[in-house]
Amino acid sequence: MKQMTWPCNSDGHHHFASLPFFRKPQESPILAKPSKSHLSFFNSAPKSAPNPSQGSDFSALPYDVLARVAASFALPSLKTASLVCRAWRDALKPLREAMVFLKWGKRFKHGRGGVKANSRKALDSFLKGAARGSTLAMVDAGLIYWEMGKKEEGIAWYRLAAELGDPTGQCNLAICYFQAYPSKTLEAIGWLYQASFAGHVRAQYQLALCLHQGRGVGRSLPEAAHWYLRAAEGGYARAMYNTSLCYLMGEAGERAAAHVKNVILQQLSASSRDRVMLLADTWRDLPAHPS
Template sequence: MPSCRASEVSLIVRRVTTAITVTVSLVTAAPVAHGQQSIDNALQGAISAYEAGDVAGAERTLRPLAAGDPEAAAWLGATLLKRGDKAAVTEAIRLLQNAAGAGNARAKYLLGFQHAIGQGVPSDLTRAAQLFQEAATAGIGRAAYNLGVLYAKGRGVAQDPTQALRWYERAAQAGDPYGAYAMARATELSPQATTRAAEMAQAYRAAAEQGHLPAAVRYGVLLAEGRGVRKDPAEAERFLRHAAGNGYAEADVIMGDLAASTAMGSRGEPARAAAASAIGWYTSAANKGVALAQFKLANALFAGAGVERDMPKAEQWYERAARQGFDEAQYVLGVWKSGGVASAKDPVAGYKWLLLAERQGNTNAGKVRARAAEKLSSSEISQAQADAAAFRAQPERPLGRPDDEAPPLKPMAPKR
């Protein structure tokens, strides 16, 4: 079987990093044979210890069970992988291979994941896809989700968005929050977004209630807009605050947008209070490194909307967003640097930022850059072009796009 390069693996690892936790259940549990109840109780105790982070306790309970029970062997394999040292990983792979050979779905899923990341076995996305499909067919929801990711990326299988959506849907049906989110997101970005809005909203909610923070944000947006679900601003705020309170900074941006919308539709003190709230949310997200929030905060500082006008500070925020590669900020910064709007003129730097924005498809930047070129010498243009060529975006957050995340789950508290 062909092995894959580390760069290929990295394209899916961001999506499937949390899969090793193995918190999903089989859709249909195997029947309990007479006389097996004590073994099953012991296994359940070990699983509970594993999920609570007691790896040593789980291992002690699982070792005597694993010899005659492929399911216990699979869980022992998961426990040893959690331990992580070389000897533990080697033993885990042996256990998983034997259990998978005996037909155990959980072992197939875990072994597939190891092939996907190349730990303890050769990196082989084709083999990973085969094992994920076998496990998914047997009811492992996370395996169905990971297989959907491989189809979406064309890794180990031919790229096929239709198949990706099919497996996302299967994962969602098995109760996997990542599958539910992926299905809903793929639907929202498709031509079916309007006709399947209710189904999309339901999937977002299911994932959000299990603690998927991006799903909580998307469901909050749908509630705020009344799209696929009855409009409910208070409930929208509950989901968004849950995500924001658990550190998902993109939720801060949406809360800021909702407050800004309220400010524009109000007058007097309510408008001022809403505008100040928007600034607070944008500032929170901007300080956490969200480029869009940095850009919006810069706009507010430039306009004096909800905050005292401060051009130098606005330029600082534009530059932070621009250095992350945000093209709108690069465009504005290029205009400002070229004209000396908030600081000393720097036509070469201005040309560089305009060129960078233009290369990302910003047509306004292209028009301004063409006019700016008329005022620069050939050596200045060459310098700006060299600076642009040397530019590398510097993301302030580990992941540039929230859709690429497989975030830790943060279950929501029951509604009061």
């Protein structure tokens, strides 16, 4: 059976072209709110369905699927994906451009790279990056809105990023719900679970706290200990401390103490002074050998 190998031969005919740019909103980009039209290309269908008889052609992947998969990519991953075939390179162009706006947004936000800190210019850059489909820019735009006191706008951008599978957006959305909308605690727990399974250490720690305290979910110390340990393995210092407490209460398993000590040793070399002090307190509370 004839199969196409990577990279596929390019005959100049693509199954999809470059992703369309978004129309400039009527209102000021600083005050623009996300809407379905901002990310319309995620819901648009390709002009022609791929022909199954063409084999495993990378360019046959519908661009709305590709855009969703790549929405949370950082620049190195985007560059790699753009090398797969010409169609992917063209389709991912808006996301590569979004990385430029994201870079300048961070410069304006923190006053780096020879520019003065300017939150409005930072927000403008993040919104331009978000308009091109980058969830990283959506999260940063949401954070600035939240810091400006515009919680609705911030949550809207967090939710867009979360729905596109961004773990940071999912975690931030959950925390916003806890703080601003206690009635949505159950939904917040669901977002924390998604981000935790994706490996987001802050989400793992927040989920463990909820399970430990019985906030929005049934209290379960064994499951809380599991997520504390996962976050500790990812380098989250407070999770290391809480894991030790779970061990001392007999909820983390007989091997937890030794494992936490190994994690602490791995983190000490790159730790700040505050983290070192916290880890020292954690170490002192742990027995020398698990019983």
